[in-house]
Amino acid sequence: MLTQQHTLLVDDEPGILTEVSLLLASSDIPGVATISDSRQVLRYVREHRVSAVILDWVMPNVTGAEILQSLTVEHPEIPVIVMTAMGDVETAVTCMRQGAFDFLTKPVDPNRLVASVKKALQVSELGQQNRKLKDYLLADTLGNPDAFAGIITTSKKMRGIFQYIEAIASSRLPVLITGETGVGKELLARAVHDVSGVPGPFISLNAAGLDDFMFSDTLFGHKKGAFTGADSKRDGLISAAAGGTLFLDEIGDLNLASQIKLLRLLQEREYYRLGSDLLLKSDARIVAASNMDFAALRAAGTFRNDLYFRLCAHEFRVPPLRERLEEMEALVDYFVHQIAAQQGKPAPKVPETVIAALKQCRFPGNVRELYNMVHHAVTCNEGAPLSVADFPGVAAVPVRAAQPVDCGDNALFSLFGRFPTVMQVEEYLIAEAMKLTHGNQTQAAELLGLTRPTLNKRLKQERQ
Numbered sequence: 001m002l003t004q005q006h007t008l009l010v011d012d013e014p015g016i017l018t019e020v021s022l023l024l025a026s027s028d029i030p031g032v033a034t035i036s037d038s039r040q041v042l043r044y045v046r047e048h049r050v051s052a053v054i055l056d057w058v059m060p061n062v063t064g065a066e067i068l069q070s071l072t073v074e075h076p077e078i079p080v081i082v083m084t085a086m087g088d089v090e091t092a093v094t095c096m097r098q099g100a101f102d103f104l105t106k107p108v109d110p111n112r113l114v115a116s117v118k119k120a121l122q123v124s125e126l127g128q129q130n131r132k133l134k135d136y137l138l139a140d141t142l143g144n145p146d147a148f149a150g151i152i153t154t155s156k157k158m159r160g161i162f163q164y165i166e167a168i169a170s171s172r173l174p175v176l177i178t179g180e181t182g183v184g185k186e187l188l189a190r191a192v193h194d195v196s197g198v199p200g201p202f203i204s205l206n207a208a209g210l211d212d213f214m215f216s217d218t219l220f221g222h223k224k225g226a227f228t229g230a231d232s233k234r235d236g237l238i239s240a241a242a243g244g245t246l247f248l249d250e251i252g253d254l255n256l257a258s259q260i261k262l263l264r265l266l267q268e269r270e271y272y273r274l275g276s277d278l279l280l281k282s283d284a285r286i287v288a289a290s291n292m293d294f295a296a297l298r299a300a301g302t303f304r305n306d307l308y309f310r311l312c313a314h315e316f317r318v319p320p321l322r323e324r325l326e327e328m329e330a331l332v333d334y335f336v337h338q339i340a341a342q343q344g345k346p347a348p349k350v351p352e353t354v355i356a357a358l359k360q361c362r363f364p365g366n367v368r369e370l371y372n373m374v375h376h377a378v379t380c381n382e383g384a385p386l387s388v389a390d391f392p393g394v395a396a397v398p399v400r401a402a403q404p405v406d407c408g409d410n411a412l413f414s415l416f417g418r419f420p421t422v423m424q425v426e427e428y429l430i431a432e433a434m435k436l437t438h439g440n441q442t443q444a445a446e447l448l449g450l451t452r453p454t455l456n457k458r459l460k461q462e463r464q
């Protein structure tokens with residue numbers, strides 16, 4: 001039977017077992033199991049979920065070398081850290097050749113051991129996620145479909161994101177969600193929380209427009225008397241998110257001073273309330289989102305590299321609506337029924353011509369913009385089927401263009417989910433050039449064969 005994930009420590013000296021397990025426990029590495037009889041190791045590993053093994057090299061009965069050999073064959077996914085008193089180069093080379101993850105000589109430097117175990121657990125976790133992701137992608141099933149029930153989609157790309165979210169569900173590392181405004185980042189952040197099954201709440205904080213004081217006070221709280229007007233103690237949102245998820249929206253807008261505080265929270269999982277010198281711990285998982293281009297922000301020095309790399313332990317980009325037009329019909333249908341029910345009237349029919357016309361729109365505001373358009377159309381509707389005229393600014397598609405064309409396995413068709421319009425290809429090329437050049441407009445303009453001012457103008461138009 002599989003039990004909880006943990007580290008297995010093997011040494012024939014009970015004193016070392018006690019000493020090392022205490023060191024690991026005090027270094028935030030819980031779940032350490034110990035074995036002093038080397039004959040039991042392989043059976044234990046077969047029956048339990050072991051994430052990493054710390055193995056003594058010289059032991060009576062079965063030696064470390066023999067165990068390492070069996071483990072690398074039977075469980076190549078488990079990193080093995082070898083500890084030995086024989087600090088010679090030859091043993092180290094043998095261990096590493098046999099597939100050891102790391103090699104430490106006794107007496108072991110505690111910092112080096114803790115760092116090595118943390119790294120081994122991280123590698124093990126990433127390996128587990130990769131295997132899960134592969135299984136999911138091959139099986140195309142969701143383990144927890146309820147968590148995604150409110151996210152309407154028929155897009156393969158979105159389905160891939162659902163599977164990625166399930167694969168990283170058990171991880172406590174931060175998640176960074178990027179994508180344009182209104183694509184559904186917050187909905188997906190909630191799904192990350194729901195799928196992870198953590199007992200605590202989902203707490204949301206929008207970082208846009210907060211100066212360092214407001215951010216620190218809202219997130220960390222303050223001590224009574226910390227500043228004029230602080231009449232009583234205030235617990236911050238990080239405290240409210242205990243055991244759950246803290247969602248930091250618009251993280252790309254965070255000012256530099258607050259970025260340093262957030263970095264400390266992510267690195268040490270520790271923080272201070274304003275005006276207090278009492279160090280507090282947090283176990284909340286951080287999920288952050290932004291519609292900004294981090295490559296450009298980092299290049300401009302407005303977003304710290306170290307914070308970015310901490311935040312994106314897991315990362316996914318939510319595609320804009322125009323890259324998943326195949327879900328237009330399902331979304332419109334869902335919104336029409338939802339809005340009509342709220343307004344206590346029957347849901348109007350949505351002819352194919354309306355869907356075809358909507359598919360031609362650029363939707364800079366993505367699903368939120370589509371919702372608003374449908375809301376307007378349903379509100380004004382008196383019971384007749386909706387028509388393109390109910391959607392101000394949307395042009396009807398000429399009937400001939402709406403005729404289905406067999407696109408076969410045309411590459412453009414697979415990329416866009418339909419044959420793209422000239423405008424869509426143009427936007428796609430600009431987005432790709434910006435991505436390839438990490439937001440450098442001069443280089444991107446060169447790639448696109450445009451002048452820099454023309455590219456700049458187009459980018460501004462897209463943002464409007």
Ligand SMILES: Nc1ncnc2c1ncn2[C@@H]1O[C@H](COP(=O)(O)OP(=O)(O)OP(=O)(O)O)[C@@H](O)[C@H]1O
Nearest residue numbers: 150151152180181182183184185186187291367368
């Ligand atoms: N696939 C979807 N199914 C149903 N509703 C959706 C979907 N995607 C987005 N929405 C709705 O669209 C609106 C915008 O979604 P959300 O707030 O998650 O976007 P966002 O990417 O976080 O936007 P912003 O960057 O502006 O904060 C919400 O009302 C959400 O419920």
